[in-house]
Amino acid sequence: MKKFVMAALAGTVAGVITTTQIAGPLLAQEAANKASVYEQLDLFGDIFERIRAQYVEEVEPEELIEAAIDGMLTSLDPHSSYLSPDDAEQMRVQTRGEFGGLGIEVTQEEGFVKVVSPIDDTPADAAGIEAGDFITHVDGESILGLTLDKAVELMRGPVGSEIVITVVREGEADPFDVTIIRDTIKLTAVRVRTEGPSVVLRVTTFNDQTFPNLQEGMREQIEQAGGIDKINGFVLDLRNNPGGLLTQAIKVSDAFLNEGEIVSTRGRNPGEGERFNATAGDLAEGKPIVVLINGGSASASEIVAGALQDHRRAIVVGTKSFGKGSVQTVMPLRGDGAMRLTTSRYYTPSGRSIQALGVSPDIIVQQPRPTPAADDEETDARTRSEADLRGSLNNDSLSEDEIRQIEEDRARAAATAELREEDYQLAYAIDILKGLSAFNPSGPSQ
Numbered sequence: 001m002k003k004f005v006m007a008a009l010a011g012t013v014a015g016v017i018t019t020t021q022i023a024g025p026l027l028a029q030e031a032a033n034k035a036s037v038y039e040q041l042d043l044f045g046d047i048f049e050r051i052r053a054q055y056v057e058e059v060e061p062e063e064l065i066e067a068a069i070d071g072m073l074t075s076l077d078p079h080s081s082y083l084s085p086d087d088a089e090q091m092r093v094q095t096r097g098e099f100g101g102l103g104i105e106v107t108q109e110e111g112f113v114k115v116v117s118p119i120d121d122t123p124a125d126a127a128g129i130e131a132g133d134f135i136t137h138v139d140g141e142s143i144l145g146l147t148l149d150k151a152v153e154l155m156r157g158p159v160g161s162e163i164v165i166t167v168v169r170e171g172e173a174d175p176f177d178v179t180i181i182r183d184t185i186k187l188t189a190v191r192v193r194t195e196g197p198s199v200v201l202r203v204t205t206f207n208d209q210t211f212p213n214l215q216e217g218m219r220e221q222i223e224q225a226g227g228i229d230k231i232n233g234f235v236l237d238l239r240n241n242p243g244g245l246l247t248q249a250i251k252v253s254d255a256f257l258n259e260g261e262i263v264s265t266r267g268r269n270p271g272e273g274e275r276f277n278a279t280a281g282d283l284a285e286g287k288p289i290v291v292l293i294n295g296g297s298a299s300a301s302e303i304v305a306g307a308l309q310d311h312r313r314a315i316v317v318g319t320k321s322f323g324k325g326s327v328q329t330v331m332p333l334r335g336d337g338a339m340r341l342t343t344s345r346y347y348t349p350s351g352r353s354i355q356a357l358g359v360s361p362d363i364i365v366q367q368p369r370p371t372p373a374a375d376d377e378e379t380d381a382r383t384r385s386e387a388d389l390r391g392s393l394n395n396d397s398l399s400e401d402e403i404r405q406i407e408e409d410r411a412r413a414a415a416t417a418e419l420r421e422e423d424y425q426l427a428y429a430i431d432i433l434k435g436l437s438a439f440n441p442s443g444p445s446q
Helices: 004-056 061-074 086-096 148-155 209-223 246-253 300-310 377-382 401-420 424-438
Strands: 082-083 098-101 104-109 113-119 134-138 161-168 176-181 185-186 189-195 200-202 233-239 261-267 275-277 289-293 315-318 324-333 338-347
Touching: 004 061, 061 082, 061 338, 082 086, 086 161, 086 324, 104 148, 104 289, 113 189, 113 315, 134 148, 148 200, 148 338, 189 209, 200 209, 200 424, 209 246, 246 261, 246 300, 261 300, 300 315, 315 424, 401 424
Parallel strands: 200 233, 233 289, 289 315
Antiparallel strands: 082 338, 098 185, 104 113, 113 134, 134 161, 161 176, 189 200, 261 275, 261 338, 324 338
16 A cells, blocks of 8 residues: 555656646746747837837828738738728728729739739729739839738729729730729629520629629519520629628528538638538529639639539539638727738638639630631631522422521521620530530420
8 A cells, every 4th residue: 555655646746747847848938939029019119119200201100000010911911901991991882882993803912913803894894904914003103012902092093083004914925004094883793684595694793782683683584584494594604703702602602502511611720610501492493503713703703613513503614713712801990990811711512722722614615815807708608508509499398487497596596606706605604504405305495
């Protein structure tokens, strides 16, 4: 018994020594880290006071502190930043769907301002700005080295005022200037139309109006077509959609899914992750879906494309998306300002992260550059047929109804050819829906 007690005491003493040997250095290291942080804060205070006292021009202390906060946040990643009270209010207005500016979504890449995408029917879109363009100068002033917020501030201005931006574009030998007139940007979140028996859902952004616009637009087009049975499928066009609200991306995905995960987010701490699942109800009632994406499809657009692709609910067509797979949380700060901080990454239902990789389409389809129209004489030569020859025989085997049907088919083919010239990727998506409906005996006639 005595030996047992002595062994137990020895174990206790050894445990105390071991704990002291481990915890001691850890506590010392933590204390050293705190001391280092306080030293750095003292250094910041010293620099702040020297700038106030000795800088060549007088500066406002508030501006210095805001600049320091913004520099701290922008050093983390391209999407974290400080929002002044004015910027925070503008962001709230933008998510409601109307704001002033050029109509482009931008990010920063290695010090350069890069266009994520132009927004449909905006001054930038009309001026020919493309996803992937780099903006190097604003009104002749270089923006290289500026923070993204400062560069954006230079591009803002009164509605109706003129701005000249210098653009560097892949495939172009030299930079070139683009003149744009600033305007009020009114975002129509979803535009819905039909192309033959196919419904095209053009989603330009994810704001508060996106899902309501989508739901109402689909209902109207289905009614006009005479019911869902008259429709062969839907094209969900997410090209040049820079993203927006995560909640709206989840609702749009859920609109076409009956069950399963839509997206998950994972933060710094494993226990803080979230999963968002679909609920029963498919607005498309099982009809085929083709999703269109390109290099300007980012963030919320990639959530939708990735979810529908992973669930095999849609065929994704186009080119690789932008690859913004991070989630920013806007945190209100004192003084009506706010902080936009990257707090997590998002993952598609299969568990893949899109960050820096993007969504790869199931079918890669490039959008051709516009080419000069072919000579009318060459076009006539290519389309000449037996019926154009003088004295050709009539076809006596067709009834009037059959001839009328052939003429209608020709008109539809001509419309498809015209669309292909105008928007090759969209025409390709509609062709896919036609092909899928050809295998469905109950589908609408083509």
